Structure formats: structure tokens, C-alpha cells
Amino acid sequence: MHTVSARFVFPVAGPPLPNGTVTYDGNLIVAVEPVGTRTPDEHFGNAAILPGFVNAHTHLDLTGARGKIPPTDPDHFTDWLRGVIAYRRECTPEQVQQDIEDGLSEMLESGTTLVGDITSGGTSYDALSGKAGGVNQGKAGGHRPPVGQSQWDDAPPLSRIRAVLFWELIGLDFEKLQAAWKAWNELTDDSGRFPWTRDIRWAVSPHAPYSVHNIWAIRCMLRHHSAIHFAESPAEIELLRSKTGPFVAFLEELRVWNAKAICNNKNLFLFDQYFLSTSRLFIHCNYLAPDTPFSWRDHVVYCPRTHAAFGHPPHPFREFLARGVRVCLGTDSLASNPDLDIMAEARFVRSRYPDFSGDQLLKMITLSGAEALGWADECGSLEPGKSADFVVLPLPDREEADPHDLFLKDDSPPASRRTLFRGQWR
Numbered sequence: 001m002h003t004v005s006a007r008f009v010f011p012v013a014g015p016p017l018p019n020g021t022v023t024y025d026g027n028l029i030v031a032v033e034p035v036g037t038r039t040p041d042e043h044f045g046n047a048a049i050l051p052g053f054v055n056a057h058t059h060l061d062l063t064g065a066r067g068k069i070p071p072t073d074p075d076h077f078t079d080w081l082r083g084v085i086a087y088r089r090e091c092t093p094e095q096v097q098q099d100i101e102d103g104l105s106e107m108l109e110s111g112t113t114l115v116g117d118i119t120s121g122g123t124s125y126d127a128l129s130g131k132a133g134g135v136n137q138g139k140a141g142g143h144r145p146p147v148g149q150s151q152w153d154d155a156p157p158l159s160r161i162r163a164v165l166f167w168e169l170i171g172l173d174f175e176k177l178q179a180a181w182k183a184w185n186e187l188t189d190d191s192g193r194f195p196w197t198r199d200i201r202w203a204v205s206p207h208a209p210y211s212v213h214n215i216w217a218i219r220c221m222l223r224h225h226s227a228i229h230f231a232e233s234p235a236e237i238e239l240l241r242s243k244t245g246p247f248v249a250f251l252e253e254l255r256v257w258n259a260k261a262i263c264n265n266k267n268l269f270l271f272d273q274y275f276l277s278t279s280r281l282f283i284h285c286n287y288l289a290p291d292t293p294f295s296w297r298d299h300v301v302y303c304p305r306t307h308a309a310f311g312h313p314p315h316p317f318r319e320f321l322a323r324g325v326r327v328c329l330g331t332d333s334l335a336s337n338p339d340l341d342i343m344a345e346a347r348f349v350r351s352r353y354p355d356f357s358g359d360q361l362l363k364m365i366t367l368s369g370a371e372a373l374g375w376a377d378e379c380g381s382l383e384p385g386k387s388a389d390f391v392v393l394p395l396p397d398r399e400e401a402d403p404h405d406l407f408l409k410d411d412s413p414p415a416s417r418r419t420l421f422r423g424q425w426r
Helices: 060-065 074-090 093-110 125-129 174-187 214-223 234-242 246-253 266-270 304-309 317-322 342-352 358-364 367-373
Strands: 002-005 021-025 028-033 047-051 053-058 112-119 162-169 200-206 226-230 280-284 298-302 326-329 390-394 418-421
Touching (some): 053 093, 053 280, 053 298, 053 326, 053 367, 060 074, 060 093, 060 112, 074 234, 074 246, 093 112, 093 125, 093 342, 112 367, 125 162, 125 200, 174 214, 200 214, 214 226, 214 266, 226 266, 234 246, 234 266, 298 317, 298 367, 304 342, 326 358, 342 358
Parallel strands (some): 053 112, 162 200, 200 226, 226 280, 280 298, 298 326
Antiparallel strands (some): 002 021, 021 028, 047 390, 390 418
């Protein structure tokens, strides 16, 4: 058992604790307490102890695209997509794996302990599961997370990070999508190439309303933990309303245009069915009205610096939160973002919206992301019984009315942070 302390502890599940303590035994937190309750074994000085960070949305396989595909203005989004497609076609499998490894290293340095990665064909599985580095995989996984006494309780750590891998599905042909769906199920089965592990879980990502047969995507999102890029550009909204606009020419150019595959109402994706049994992540939502209906199981993932890079109008995340819609943050890919530091996303939001609640902003890169990815029972906040995952982040030598601003208004680099994952320092 080990007790640590710092100038501030930010549990997220409760208010900040000046000189509070976090006690962990092995890989689990056993106590989070105010100053004076326990004598710490280690005090980190002028620093903050925060829950491990959660990046709810990224594309690790595009790490090598940093600076190569400049974002366009909103009206020319399909031109940027052409650049992404061209980049992907040029990459060798070896380059893709190196990109994923580089992106993972960047996230680990910044303090991310849980990520939602959109993966094409399972390409990021080996790196994120630890298989690429020869890490012991422990016992076999399964299609469902363990309940109660885990079959992996006595297994060694499987990787340096937790992840939900969203298997990306693209295509406007219904039959081809069904074949791809079957392949995904077989590959992620216990005996398949990409089984579940203690740290890796699978979900599915019908890519976007313009790239997946809409009826198939809606069925998929009704039944499975899923993520979809949604209302990302004005052209997408026009396509869903009238089957016209830049996306028609773009898809014709790719020789995949299928008018019958496109719905005429974006709200068909946002149905609030009483039998909806799993979480859905709606990525971006840049062009949704603030009163857009969402199910209580839905989550909006806002990628602030990518949103700004394209020059979109102000994001409705504050209005969504005011209505009770759950919102978390992601970095998107390095094809549109400068880095994969989720704390930098939060700091960017703080700089743009200085009156926005600091505790809510911290929650958006920790517990809210863990809820969206289905890991909130194990991580996302500092609470007894949860995994011993936290980030020690240096603080400036000043006072703030809101202690969250000590790190949200700071610019300390990721390399200055220390990260504990499952009770072990990285």
C-alpha cells in the first residue's frame, strides 16, 4: 500500500483536495482523502494529481499525416477528404504500423490511459494490446467484458493503455457491408486474430452518413456500441436533406455513389428508442442545432482544435451540456490536429471559453470519456475500487480563484508529466 500527495488532488468524483492524498494497493485505489487523514509516503510538491486522461476519439493510423493535409474551410471539406484518401493510398503497411506506434508513444507521454481509436481492419490492435512489443497477453478474451470476478484478475498487465477499438466500416453497398460485418465478428472472436483482452475492447464505427449505407448504419448503431462521424460539415447536412451538393460529386468521382443508400433526414440517426441497449458516440456534431434530440445513452465527442482548424462556427457543446447531453473531448487525427495531447484540447477550450466551468472541462477529458467508452466502472476518476491510474502534472507558482485554472491556464509540456497506470509508473 502506497500513499501519495500533492498541492492539489482532483478526484473528479468530488471537489479538489488541497494537499489531499491518494492511497493505492497494487493496481487499485483504496482511499482518496483530505489532508491530515494519512501521512503520505511521497509528496509531489507543487503539482496536481489528476485521473488518467481519456482521449475519446482519434485515428492513430494517420499520425504520419501531421502537417501534410492542411484543413480547408468548411465549404471545401471534400477536398480535405481527397487528401486523406490519397495519403492512405500511399502508405505501406509498415508505415501504418510505425505511425500507430508513434501516435501511441505521443499519447502515453501526455498522460492518456484510455483511448477510443478508429481502426481500419484492426491495424492498431497489436500496438495497443501490447502484442507488437511482446507483452504477455494473459488469458484469452471474449466478446463480453468480464462481470464480477474477472477471468483476467491474475493476468499480468496486457499493455500500457486501455482502449476501445472501433472497427471502421465504409461502403454504400449493403451486401458488401454485411460481408465486412461477418469478417469483423470472426476476427474479434475468442479464437480470431484480434480477441478481446483485459485492456482492449471492441466496438464498431459506421464511418459517416456519406460513406456507409444509412439503413445498415442505423441498424448497427441500434444494437452495438458504436461511433459515427456526424454533422461534420455543411456538405453532409445538404446531402442528408436533399441528396445534393459536394458529396455527390465526391462519391461519383470515387465511383461509389448510391442515392438509395442515403437517408433524407439526419434525425433518423438520432432516434430515441426505448430498446436502445448500448452507447453511441456521435463524433464532431459541428452543425447540429442545440435542441437536437439525443438518447440518454448517447455521447457527443467534441474535437476542439480540429473544429477550429476548419473554421467551423462555434460548437454547441455548452448548449448540449445544459440540456443534459453528455459531452467528452477527443483529438481527432494528426491529419487535422497538431498533436494527440487531450490536455491541450482542454486548455484550448479554456482559452476560447474562459467562463466555462473548470471542473466540467476536467470531467470531459476523464470521467465523461470513460463513460462514453464503457470503462467508467474501472477508470476516469480517483475513487476507491477503481484502477490506480493518475497523472502528476506540475503547477505554476501562483494562486487561482478556481484551482482548475492552475493547469488549464498553464502551458507545461507533456514531457513534464508522470503517469501511473494500473499502479505502475510508465
